[in-house]
Amino acid sequence: MKDTERELAADQLQSGDVTRTYREMISRRVLAIAVLAAAIILLAAVAVTLGSADLTVSEVYIAIFSRFFPGNLSIDPLTSTIVWDFRLHRVIFAVLAGFGLAVAGAMMQGVLRNPLASPFTLGIASAATFGAALAIVFLPPLFDGDLVLVACAFSASLLATAAIYGLSRYRGMSAESMVLAGIILMYLFGAITSFLQYTGNTEQLQAVVFWMFGSLQQTSWLKCGIVGVVLGISVPYVILKAWDFNALAMGDQVARSLGVRVERTRTVHMFIAALITASIICFTGTIGFIGLVSPHITRLALGGDHRYLLVASGLIGALILLLADSLARTILAPTIIPVGIMTAFIGIPFFLYLFLRRKEEYW
Numbered sequence: 287m288k289d290t291e292r293e294l295a296a297d298q299l300q301s302g303d304v305t306r307t308y309r310e311m312i313s314r315r316v317l318a319i320a321v322l323a324a325a326i327i328l329l330a331a332v333a334v335t336l337g338s339a340d341l342t343v344s345e346v347y348i349a350i351f352s353r354f355f356p357g358n359l360s361i362d363p364l365t366s367t368i369v370w371d372f373r374l375h376r377v378i379f380a381v382l383a384g385f386g387l388a389v390a391g392a393m394m395q396g397v398l399r400n401p402l403a404s405p406f407t408l409g410i411a412s413a414a415t416f417g418a419a420l421a422i423v424f425l426p427p428l429f430d431g432d433l434v435l436v437a438c439a440f441s442a443s444l445l446a447t448a449a450i451y452g453l454s455r456y457r458g459m460s461a462e463s464m465v466l467a468g469i470i471l472m473y474l475f476g477a478i479t480s481f482l483q484y485t486g487n488t489e490q491l492q493a494v495v496f497w498m499f500g501s502l503q504q505t506s507w508l509k510c511g512i513v514g515v516v517l518g519i520s521v522p523y524v525i526l527k528a529w530d531f532n533a534l535a536m537g538d539q540v541a542r543s544l545g546v547r548v549e550r551t552r553t554v555h556m557f558i559a560a561l562i563t564a565s566i567i568c569f570t571g572t573i574g575f576i577g578l579v580s581p582h583i584t585r586l587a588l589g590g591d592h593r594y595l596l597v598a599s600g601l602i603g604a605l606i607l608l609l610a611d612s613l614a615r616t617i618l619a620p621t622i623i624p625v626g627i628m629t630a631f632i633g634i635p636f637f638l639y640l641f642l643r644r645k646e647e648y649w
Contacts (some may be wrong), residue, residue: 311589314588315588315589315591315594315598316594318587318588318598319594319597319598319601322598322601322602322605323601325605326381326601326604326605326608329605329608329609329612330377330378330381330608331343331346331347332612333373333377333380333608333611333612334346334369334373334374334377336373336612336615336616337368337372337373337615338620339368341365341368341369345361345365345369346369348361349361349365349366349369349370350369350374352366353366353370375505375506375507375509375510376502376503376505376611377608377611378510379502379505379509379510379513379569379570380502380604380607380608380611380625381604381607381608382510382513382514382517382566382604383502383513383566383570383573383607384576384580384600384603384604384605384606384607384608385517385600385601385603385604386513386516386517386521386562386563386565386566386600386603387405387562387563387566387567387573387576387577387580387603387607388576388577388580388581388599388600388601388602388603388604388606389517389521389524389559389562389596389599389600389603390404390405390559390560390562390563390577391403391404391405391559391576391577391578391580391581391599391603392580392581392584392592392595392596392599392600393524393531393555393556393558393559393596394408394555394556394559394577395581396531396534396535396555396592396595397461397531397534397551397552397555397556398461398464398465398552399461399534399535399537400461400465401582402465402578403465403468404577404578405559405560405563405567405577406572406574406575406577406578407468407469407472407578408450408464408465408468408469408471408472409446409450409468409469409470409471409472409474409475410443410446410447410468410560410563410564411443411563411567411572411574412446412471412472412473412474412475412476412479413442413443413445413446413471413475414439414440414442414443414563414564414567414568414572415439415475415476415479415494415497415498415571415572416442416475416478416479416482417438417439417440417441417442417443417568418435418438418439418442418494418497418568418571419479419482419483419486419494419497420438420442420482421434421435421437421438421439422435422486422490422493422494422497423482423485423486423490423494425438432504435497436568436569437568439564439567439568440564440565440568442475443560443563443564443567443568444560444561444564446471446475446560447556447557447560449467449471450464450467450468450471450556451553451556451557453467453470453471454466454467460538461538461552464552464556479494482494483495496571496624497571497572498571498572498626499571499572499624499626499627500567500570500571500572500573500574500624500625500626500627500629501570501571501622501624501625501626502570502611502625503622504569504570505569505570509569512565512569513565513566513569516561516562516565517562520558520561520562521596521600523558524555524558524596525593525596525597527551527555528591528592528593528595528596529592529593530546530551531592531595531596532590532591532592532593533546534546534548534551534552535590535592563577570625571626572626573607573625573626573629574626574629574630575626575629575630575633575634576603576606576607576629576633577603579606579633579634580599580600580602580603580606581595581599583599583602583636584598584599584602606629606632606633607625607629609632610625610628610629610631610632611625611628613628613632614627614628
């Protein structure tokens with residue numbers, strides 16, 4: 287009897303230790319997310335101060351709050367114009383774009399169980415580049431309006447996603463078939479874009495190349511609103527389905543045994559990831575690397591639980607893109623480096639460091 291009581295007491299102590307460890311792990315992840323959000327808010331205020339006109343962080347905050355509380359705060363009208371009409375929408379768009387691209391990359395890696403999956407390695411970005419090149423080369427009178435270019439890039443991205451779905455469905459909607467279909471389309475659209483560059487004139491070639499570099503120079507409050515609406519509708523739904531991602535991480539058979547409709551889940555989330563990516567890069571051009579590296583950094587630092595992985599990946603992506611754009615505007619000022627170049631310069635060394643330290647498998 288005493289031996290039985292000892293065993294029960296030992297089991298209770300062990301269960302308590304496991305519960306305590308789990309709560310500590312959750313607390314660390316929540317704290318990490320809070321720290322990332324605070325870092326983005328601080329860096330965003332600093333980013334708004336960067337430019338030809340010198341501003342302080344306090345002036346930026348006063349200019350922002352004075353728009354909502356005009357009677358309580360006084361601010362120079364010129365400072366308010368600089369903040370609201372020229373800089374703030376660019377900073378907010380960088381945060382939204384980085385967040386969206388990182389979440390899209392985390393979704394693709396999760397549903398495909400492939401650490402190399404991203405909107406850019408699966409041909410979606412290549413399709414957007416093809417659509418933009420098509421508009422630049424064949425619709426030059428309408429190119430100045432920018433609307434046709436955006437529409438072509440967006441439509442081509444969704445077309446590529448539909449093609450991936452069609453090709454992979456022919457092979458059974460497996461993760462491997464989706465990856466292979468995406469790689470095929472990536473090379474196909476890349477070849478067509480290269481042909482369009484070859485046949486275009488010098489001005490058109492320069493426009494296509496500049497679009498491929500990626501830039502945040504053409505942002506506006508309207509574009510921020512469009513991307514914000516897309517993220518506001520899609521991201522909460524994706525987070526609610528985080529358990530499906532966790533189940534898929536254990537394999538298709540395990541996921542099916544847990545009640546997950548694997549093919550439907552994979553298809554729906556691939557289309558959502560493509561929609562998020564298309565709504566961003568149709569305005570900015572190709573900004574690579576964010577969707578690939580941000581989920582890796584998050585997974586290496588916080589683990590693979592998608593309840594936290596999706597949000598933390600988005601915050602890390604927003605932080606990387608915001609930092610890259612800030613550096614791109616200041617390193618060679620007044621010359622602005624394309625932000626797509628800076629994202630690689632910033633992320634690769636850190637990603638390489640984490641990769642070399644990691645010994646175990648991702649899944």
